[in-house]
Amino acid sequence: MDALRSLVQPLIGGSSMMDGMKLVVIGGTVETARRVSSSAWTHFVNSFFLTAHFSEEDLPYDWLMLWLSRRAFFASDVRGTDSRAHSISPEWQRSREFETTTRASHAGQQATGWEEDPDLGSEFDDSANPSKTRVIFQPTFDTTHTIYWRGHWLRVRRSRGTDGCEILSVSVVARSNTILKALVLQAKRDYEAEAVHRIQIYFADPHGSWRWADARHKRPLGTIVLEPGVKEMLLGDARDFLASEKWYSDRGVPWRRGYLLHGVPGSGKSSLIHALAGELMLDIYVVSLSSAWISDSVLMGLMGRVPKGAILLLEDLDAAFTRSVQRRADADDDGKEQGPEQPAGSKRRSREKEGRERNEMSDLNTLSLSGLLNALDGVAAAEGRILFATTNHLEKLDPALSRPGRMDVWVEFRNASKWQAEALFRNFFPSAEPEDDDLATEFDEAALAEIDIPTTPSRASRRSSSTSSLWSAFGGSGSGSSASMVSLPSSMAMPSSGSSTHPSSQSTAPSSPAPKSSQEPAAEQTMPLGDLPQFGASNTAYLPPPPAPEILAAHAGLRPLDAKTLAVLAKRFADAIPEGEFSVAALQGYLLKNKSRPEAAAEEASNWVTAEREMRERLMREREAREVREKIERERRKKAAAERKAKEKAEKEKKAREEKEAKEKQEREEKEKAEASKTETTGEVQQETKTATATEPAPSDSGSESVVIVEPEAETPVVAEATKEEKKVEDEESSESESESEDEDGSQRQGAPVYVSASAQARAQGQSWGRSVPQ
Numbered sequence: 001m002d003a004l005r006s007l008v009q010p011l012i013g014g015s016s017m018m019d020g021m022k023l024v025v026i027g028g029t030v031e032t033a034r035r036v037s038s039s040a041w042t043h044f045v046n047s048f049f050l051t052a053h054f055s056e057e058d059l060p061y062d063w064l065m066l067w068l069s070r071r072a073f074f075a076s077d078v079r080g081t082d083s084r085a086h087s088i089s090p091e092w093q094r095s096r097e098f099e100t101t102t103r104a105s106h107a108g109q110q111a112t113g114w115e116e117d118p119d120l121g122s123e124f125d126d127s128a129n130p131s132k133t134r135v136i137f138q139p140t141f142d143t144t145h146t147i148y149w150r151g152h153w154l155r156v157r158r159s160r161g162t163d164g165c166e167i168l169s170v171s172v173v174a175r176s177n178t179i180l181k182a183l184v185l186q187a188k189r190d191y192e193a194e195a196v197h198r199i200q201i202y203f204a205d206p207h208g209s210w211r212w213a214d215a216r217h218k219r220p221l222g223t224i225v226l227e228p229g230v231k232e233m234l235l236g237d238a239r240d241f242l243a244s245e246k247w248y249s250d251r252g253v254p255w256r257r258g259y260l261l262h263g264v265p266g267s268g269k270s271s272l273i274h275a276l277a278g279e280l281m282l283d284i285y286v287v288s289l290s291s292a293w294i295s296d297s298v299l300m301g302l303m304g305r306v307p308k309g310a311i312l313l314l315e316d317l318d319a320a321f322t323r324s325v326q327r328r329a330d331a332d333d334d335g336k337e338q339g340p341e342q343p344a345g346s347k348r349r350s351r352e353k354e355g356r357e358r359n360e361m362s363d364l365n366t367l368s369l370s371g372l373l374n375a376l377d378g379v380a381a382a383e384g385r386i387l388f389a390t391t392n393h394l395e396k397l398d399p400a401l402s403r404p405g406r407m408d409v410w411v412e413f414r415n416a417s418k419w420q421a422e423a424l425f426r427n428f429f430p431s432a433e434p435e436d437d438d439l440a441t442e443f444d445e446a447a448l449a450e451i452d453i454p455t456t457p458s459r460a461s462r463r464s465s466s467t468s469s470l471w472s473a474f475g476g477s478g479s480g481s482s483a484s485m486v487s488l489p490s491s492m493a494m495p496s497s498g499s500s501t502h503p504s505s506q507s508t509a510p511s512s513p514a515p516k517s518s519q520e521p522a523a524e525q526t527m528p529l530g531d532l533p534q535f536g537a538s539n540t541a542y543l544p545p546p547p548a549p550e551i552l553a554a555h556a557g558l559r560p561l562d563a564k565t566l567a568v569l570a571k572r573f574a575d576a577i578p579e580g581e582f583s584v585a586a587l588q589g590y591l592l593k594n595k596s597r598p599e600a601a602a603e604e605a606s607n608w609v610t611a612e613r614e615m616r617e618r619l620m621r622e623r624e625a626r627e628v629r630e631k632i633e634r635e636r637r638k639k640a641a642a643e644r645k646a647k648e649k650a651e652k653e654k655k656a657r658e659e660k661e662a663k664e665k666q667e668r669e670e671k672e673k674a675e676a677s678k679t680e681t682t683g684e685v686q687q688e689t690k691t692a693t694a695t696e697p698a699p700s701d702s703g704s705e706s707v708v709i710v711e712p713e714a715e716t717p718v719v720a721e722a723t724k725e726e727k728k729v730e731d732e733e734s735s736e737s738e739s740e741s742e743d744e745d746g747s748q749r750q751g752a753p754v755y756v757s758a759s760a761q762a763r764a765q766g767q768s769w770g771r772s773v774p775q
């Protein structure tokens with residue numbers, strides 16, 4: 001040992017080094033122990049927690065986020081009217097960190113409304129301003145919030161997953177997961193309680209995702225004035241469809257249904273869809289096919305993500321077509337592509353070129369009709385959704401798009417009939433007592449008997465109460481005046497009422513609510529729900545905000561009309577309105593102007609009609625005059641363009657002629673110049689040849705080399721033979737003579753005889769050789 005120490009000692013140095021190493025070892029050990037104990041403690045603590053994770057893409061996430069935002073405001077939401085709410089409210093307010101937003105990022109949150117918080121005192125009480133922006137509190141990212149709820153401490157954490165998707169984690173110390181299930185169920189109920197009064201609107205964004213856009217108050221179906229039976233038919237048909245998943249799957253028919261609402265603008269197409277969505281408690285997913293960024297693949301992705309039991313709304317279908325949707329050359333009669341393969345490059349290129357030429361506005365929009373059709377009912381298209389499409393120009397639609405199977409029910413919307421005018425008037429002005437007779441004229445008794453009034457806010461329970469009113473609506477009121485309003489394609493030749501094959505008559509139709517997520521049944525079964533507080537319409541926290549004071553004042557000042565007066569005024573109004581001349585929107589505009597003067601609205605209706613006609617005629621005259629002006633201007637521009645073109649052509653021709661002449665002239669001059677220089681060269685050569693002939697000895701025959709000598713008199717080259725030796729001598733003499741001659745007058749050629757090559761060109765290229773002969 002001593003030997004070992006004596007060996008190591010020199011390496012590790014003195015005692016100070018040893019102390020340092022000891023410190024490192026002790027420090028490392030302590031840190032490791034701390035880490036181990038910390039992770040062991042975390043592990044130990046976590047082993048008591050039950051944790052549920054909710055992804056942004058799943059509905060429970062929305063339910064819980066709404067519920068959490070409500071926790072922040074529960075006391076204030078009820079405006080001090082509910083002491084029970086006050087006593088359970090401040091769970092969330094203990095949190096020391098939270099995020100605020102004025103824009104709801106998910107369904108169920110409303111971004112406008114009023115708030116007052118008792119804790120803030122009167123200084124911050126802004127309840128007098130009902131339209132102010134509402135601030136929503138929500139948990140911050142990557143922070144654990146602790147909330148006390150129903151005897152348990154919940155730990156809530158909002159984070160982002162690896163794919164960027166938001167995840168909400170809720171942990172609780174408990175022996176079973178009942179409390180978590182109860183939490184989800186509670187959040188769902190709150191969410192649906194909110195949904196009792198609102199419908200959620202989602203819009204497609206350029207990234208191909210659905211973005212929550214708005215939570216709109218529901219529009220009562222009764223406020224939509226259509227010919228009797230139309231609303232009932234649509235409502236019954238949609239309810240029937242939603243309850244018939246099994247019926248469709250048993251027969252291998254895709255569980256999809258399409259409604260095409262077409263007709264004049266302002267006749268209630270969009271309003272009807274919103275009212276139906278409210279009645280059926282469905283969310284609306286809107287996609288605008290004329291968006292610059294829409295393409296086949298984006299649309300396909302969007303369609304695949306429309307949730308089951310939602311309304312997909314394609315607005316102004318014809319606008320999409322006039323803008324950029326083109327039918328592919330390789331599409332079959334049905335409008336679909338022949339196969340999944342892209343067409344050959346050349347075909348595609350020519351199609352693209354055609355598309356470019358046809359519409360330069362299409363930007364990035366590469367939507368094709370076949371792409372749209374595939375998105376609507378291709379293999380990737382979502383099932384269980386209801387498609388609504390609206391258009392003002394049915395004739396512009398490709399038959400493949402509106403064919404049965406894609407658009408199963410067509411409803412035509414026309415300008416207001418007298419009946420609609422009367423009904424609209426009745427809707428606008430309150431009556432002192434409800435009139436059963438009025439209801440009976442609007443809805444036939446059979447249709448009324450079939451509609452259940454929902455008593456619970458549950459979406460599913462409303463669905464389950466659905467019975468088919470489509471067929472009775474057609475059999476009853478549908479045979480009346482409404483028949484002209486609804487035109488049905490051949491696909492509507494479905495089994496008639498009472499037929500055993502009809503979905504509604506199937507015993508397989510769900511008799512209990514269809515759960516929206518797999519968590520629902522478990523939660524419903526395991527939770528003792530009796531002690532949960534009442535939610536839904538009875539919960540004041542979720543009632544819609546009260547109407548604006550000025551509206552309340554206007555209504556307060558309005559004396560309700562007795563039934564008889566109302567009937568008389570409504571009739572008078574309807575009599576003044578010509579059949580099918582004005583849109584319902586136009587009539588609504590007139591009534592809005594007279595909303596507190598029912599008598600005047602009825603009396604002055606004929607004046608309004610006259611004024612409207614005059615205005616229309618004036619507008620028409622102005623339009624015609626404008627069109628004539630535009631036509632004249634167009635022709636003038638056309639003529640000017642033709643003249644300009646002709647002038648340009650003449651100028652072009654003149655220029656070309658001038659250029660040609662200049663070129664010819666230049667060529668002529670060059671030719672003349674060349675001839676002149678040739679003549680000059682010939683003269684020189686003649687001179688040289690003369691001199692050479694006079695001085696040179698006759699060439700010998702042996703070892704001779706051919707050179708060209710220009711005969712001065714004959715002006716033709718003469719071939720002379722000269723020996724190599726002679727040539728060499730001549731070269732030397734010539735170079736001597738040249739230098740002498742240059743020294744004398746700076747010009748070697750002036751008057752000096754030289755041997756030249758056969759052509760002037762060779763001489764110009766420096767190939768000439770010869771010798772100067774001293775004079």
Ligand SMILES: Nc1ncnc2c1ncn2[C@@H]1O[C@H](COP(=O)(O)OP(=O)(O)OP(=O)(O)O)[C@@H](O)[C@H]1O
Binds near residue numbers: 265
């Ligand atoms: N049949 C109707 N019943 C009740 N209100 C109607 C009706 N038709 C139109 N209106 C009213 O007119 C306005 C415009 O209606 P809406 O937007 O639904 O018409 P549209 O047919 O969708 O028009 P567009 O084709 O131009 O989109 C709305 O305020 C709506 O309340």
